[in-house]
Amino acid sequence: MxxxxxxxxxxxxxxxxxxxxxxxxxxxPPKKQTVLAKYVTAKQAYEKYSQDPANVKILDARTIGEYVFVGHAPMAVNIPLKFLDRGLTDKNKPVMPTNENFVSEVTKRFKKTDQILVMCRSGARSAACVNLLAKAGFNDVYTITDGFEGDKDDQGQRTVNGWKNSGVPWTFKLDPALVY
The missing domain is CATH 1.20.5 (Single alpha-helices involved in coiled-coils or other helix-helix interfaces)
Known part of the structure; x- marks a missing residue:
């Protein structure tokens, strides 16, 4: 026994x-972790969406420029967490002020009971979005851990994983109903 x-x-x-x-x-990495601890890869996100498109929502939290000029998932609603502003910070990074209306804009588009899969470039901003939405009462929110462009390869290029590199549909075509 x-x-x-x-x-x-x-x-x-x-x-x-x-x-x-x-x-x-x-x-x-800690910057990709969320308080809800709900994670999917880009490929898993597309599979989830494909199985239940009426109830699974894709939220693209990248800047309008990233959404328009880098491409996006055809069904993704764009509500940027940050905006691209003029100039550089003292660390030579772009100035990116936060969208103070992010949570209210998400609340206008989605119900708090919706299953929302949040995407950014590579997974850090989407994690921040999930944390903001969780604080606002959204409970079924996942971060797409590898984002739209994915992680960097040995040469510093974003060719590892991500929506764009995983063989799932993406487009440059703009649907006015989905663009911020």
Whole structure:
């Protein structure tokens, strides 16, 4: 009996460890982790959307310029978390003020009970969006961890994963009903 109990406990530990390794936030950089701990890759997001397009919503939180000029998922609603402003910061980064109306704009487009999959360029802004939306009472919000453009390869190019690199549909065609 003692052997069976030990084998059962060991099996449970292995299942738990495998779950954490494959699906847990511990594999994500801290800037991509959220308070809701709901994560999907771009490919998984498209599969989720394809299975239930009436109830799964895709939110693209990139700037209007990124959405228009880099491309976007054809069904993605664009509500930017940040705007691109003129100039550079003292760290040579673009000036990007926060969209103070982000949560109210999302609330106008989506119900708090909707399943929303949030995308940005590579997963950090979408995580920030999920945290803001969770604070506002949205509970079924996932971050698309690899974003639209994906992670950087060894040469610093965004060719690793991401919506654009995963073989799922994307477009430059603009639908006025979806653009911010």
């Amino acid at each position: 003692k052997r069976k109990m030990m084998a059962f406990l060991l099996a449970q530990l292995l299942v738990f460890s495998f779950s954490i390794a494959c699906f847990g936030a511990s594999t994500l």
